[in-house]
Amino acid sequence: MKRRILHYIYTYFLWTVLLLSTSCACETEESPYELNETDRTFITYLYSYNEYKIQATTLATQNGKTATQTVAAEILGDLEQTRTQLQTIATNTRYTLPVAIPADAASDLSTLQNATIASFDITFTQDQLTTINADIAMLENELSHGTEPSVMALAHDYLPKLRQHKVQLTELLGKL
Template sequence: MKNSILAILAVASMVACKKNETTSTDQAGDSTAMTAPAADSGMMNNTDSTAVTGTTDTKANLSDQDKKFADAAAKGGMMEVMMGQLAATNANSATVKSLGQMMVKDHGKANDELKKWATATGYTLPTSLDADQQKQYDDLKAKKGAEFDRMYTDLMVTDHQKDIAEFKKEASGGSEASLKSFASTTLPTLEHHLMESEKAKASVK
């Protein structure tokens, strides 16, 4: 009887061991089957690393001085032409009339050059006088005869002294090459205008 029990236990033990081996093998197989290959993170996260290049700005990189000068030159040039037109028709002195005509011609040409520069660089110039300049123009327009001549020549001397200083500053210290060139090439004309304005002023005292 004892031997029979031992035999049964031995068989049971063998069956149990066999079952455990099978289970282990199945689990190993399942584990292998369930293990998916690692995703290629490089592929999944692959993005276009090429830097996006911004479009080049064709507008000139103007300094504050360049902008201030261009604005002042545009408004000053307009005023010179408008006042010159008044002088050409309203002046009492032939010398003052001639001075006005010269201002219209020379400043008209300079204004055109400045407009070409503005178009080339994409800069917007002012198209009207400032309040002080408009007042000066209106006051001059109201004058007649010798009084007109004295006021006009006095304005031309004062304005051209100021213009020459501003153009010299831009010619030497500006940032934009073509605007500096405009200032430099216009200077001799302004200096000539100042000389002629001083002569005309002296003649109408």
């Protein structure tokens, strides 16, 4: 009986040492998916403002004049594709995406939701142009300082799309 108890204690001790050494090894190993600060800032910024732009652009497809609806529908497809790419990157890098849009974007969305029919298209277009200029600066910063290949590939692919959106919105603003 005494021998059996010692055997259980010894087995328990070995399992404890094994589990502790395994968990310590996992904590000290550097993850191959670790994002640097530039990548984390970029993903957080792009995802949160992309979510805002999806909401605003969806509103434009519903409430805008025909020309605004057309441009907004084209842009919306790119925004949704970017959302999917960011979610994939976050999953692959074990990064948690933000759950809310930034306060300034929420305020802009509220302004857009309360815009009159006469001012909606101009308000939407001007706000999107402002956001796109900031987005372009973030993409260029990511391309200069990012390290995660999938994040940099997204920035590389999305930059021409954003520049095209800027052209479309500038042309639209000129017609309003």
